[in-house]
Amino acid sequence: MxxxxxxxxxxxxxxxxxxxxxxxxxxxxxxxxxxxxxxxAAIHEAIESLTSDPIEALGGGVRGPLNGDKTxxxxxxxxxxxxxxxxxxxxxxxxxAPVFLDNDAATVGLGEAHFGAGKEGKIVVYHTVSTGVxxxxxxxxxxxxxSIGFEPxxxxxxIDGSVLGGGTVHTLENLVSGAALEKRRGVKPYEIPQxxxxxxxxxGYLARGLRNTIVYWSPDTIVLGxxxxxxxxxxxxxxxxxxxxxxxxxxxxxxKIVDATLSDEGGLYGAMVLIEQRMQ
Numbered sequence: 718m719x720x721x722x723x724x725x726x727x728x729x730x731x732x733x734x735x736x737x738x739x740x741x742x743x744x745x746x747x748x749x750x751x752x753x754x755x756x757x758a759a760i761h762e763a764i765e766s767l768t769s770d771p772i773e774a775l776g777g778g779v780r781g782p783l784n785g786d787k788t789x790x791x792x793x794x795x796x797x798x799x800x801x802x803x804x805x806x807x808x809x810x811x812x813x814a815p816v817f818l819d820n821d822a823a824t825v826g827l828g829e830a831h832f833g834a835g836k837e838g839k840i841v842v843y844h845t846v847s848t849g850v851x852x853x854x855x856x857x858x859x860x861x862x863x864s865i866g867f868e869p870x871x872x873x874x875x876i877d878g879s880v881l882g883g884g885t886v887h888t889l890e891n892l893v894s895g896a897a898l899e900k901r902r903g904v905k906p907y908e909i910p911q912x913x914x915x916x917x918x919x920x921g922y923l924a925r926g927l928r929n930t931i932v933y934w935s936p937d938t939i940v941l942g943x944x945x946x947x948x949x950x951x952x953x954x955x956x957x958x959x960x961x962x963x964x965x966x967x968x969x970x971x972x973k974i975v976d977a978t979l980s981d982e983g984g985l986y987g988a989m990v991l992i993e994q995r996m997q
Contacts, residue, residue, distance in 0.1 A: 719770040720992055721812075723760055723777035724984030725749060726821055727795035727848065730756070731985055732763035734770075738989045742767055744982065753802045761811060772812035776992035778824030778984045779804065782866045787818045817995045820866050821984055822851030825977075828986030829940045830855040833979040838938030842930055843977070844869065846923065846952065847943030850890040854934050859994060870894070874925050889926040893919050893952070895945050911950035919945070919952045924960035931965055931972060942977030 722741055724731040730749045733741040745763045750756040764772065781793035781800070788805040790796070805816040819827075826835075826843030835841035835855065844852040850870030854861040870890035881887055881901075891897050895906045898919070902909060909915060927939060945952055954976055962971040979986055 718773040719768045720989070721764045721772050721775040721814075722985045722988035722992075723775065723808075724821060724824065724988065725756070725760075725777065725779040725796075726984075727780050729981075730760065731981065732760055732767065733985050734764070734767045735989050736770075738993045741985055741989065744985060746981075749796065751796065751798055753796075753799045753804075753807075756796075756799065757804075757807045760808065772814045774815050774817065774992050774996060775808055775812070776817035776995070777988040778819055778821035778991075780821050782868070783818060783820060785865075788816075789818075815996075817991050819860065819991060820851070820853070823853035823860050823867065824987035824991060825942060825979075825983035826853035826855055826940070826987065827860060827990045828979055828983040828988075829942070829977050830858060831990045832986040833940070833983060834975045834977055835938050835940045838936070838973075840934070840936045841938045841940060842934055842936040843940045843942065844927070844930070845943035846893055846895075846941065846945040848896045849894050850926075850943075852930070854936070858990075869926065869930065872926060872929055874922070889922070892922040893926070893945065898945075906945060907948065907950065909950060913950075916950060916952055917956050920956035921960050923952060923957055924964050927957070927961045927974070928964035931961075931969065935969075936972050939972055939974045940977050941974065942979075942983065947976055947980070 720735045722733045731744045731746050733744040735741040781790040784791050790800050793800050809816040822845045829835045829843050830841040841855040852869040853867050871888050874887050898906050958974050965971050
């Protein structure tokens with residue numbers, strides 16, 4: 718038997734096969750098709766190129782908040798044609814196998830909590846800072862319960878309106894994401910040198926968001942991933958640690974804040990955990 722793992726992002730999709738839910742095959746990576754039917758076909762083609770074994774179950778993460786039974790996306794601003802589509806049903810149909818879905822950031826967080834930088838933590842928060850900002854709380858190795866999901870990137874921060882100007886909601890995502898930085902500076906984040914003062918400024922904004930994470934969720938470990946954190950150039954970890962410690966000084970101890978370690982494979986590691994937990 719084999720298990721199909723996937724990580725469906727707004728830009729790239731990754732697919733791999735696991736035989737034991739502890740390790741996986743070399744992954745296939747391709748551009749995520751904007752059309753739903755093309756995306757499903759591409760994932761099936763990838764699975765069939767990786768294994769001829771019967772598929773016991775499929776699991777992984779996908780962009781956007783999911784519906785209550787976690788079978789499809791209810792809202793999404795990039796993969797718009799995927800919204801309200803029978804994603805789980807379509808993925809599993811050729812194999813007559815169950816499909817286990819969750820948000821992509823939540824699935825990466827699950828991977829980091831079990832296989833990566835958060836594996837020694839009891840209460841782990843994972844935040845991704847890339848094109849957008851997402852995150853999840855992992856408690857005792859499981860994604861914490863939520864009626865819809867976690868959207869920490871949409872928290873509103875009370876920062877001087879001169880940063881974004883009028884008419885823009887001052888969310889964490891609008892302050893620190895790669896898309897937001899590109900909009901403000903007119904160039905891709907990777908084109909901005911590490912010596913530019915914008916990088917420590919972003920650390921300060923992110924620290925304000927992490928303060929909310931700490932006071933609401935009280936984690937022992939915060940794992941940070943995404944291209945704005947583990948890319949080059951990047952928001953420097955030491956700046957984030959220092960600024961966050963200032964934000965909670967006199968209130969509570971600052972938890973451990975670390976870089977993610979699973980690179981772009983975190984969602985595939987998380988998919989193995991997702992399948993194992995939901996098949997129990």
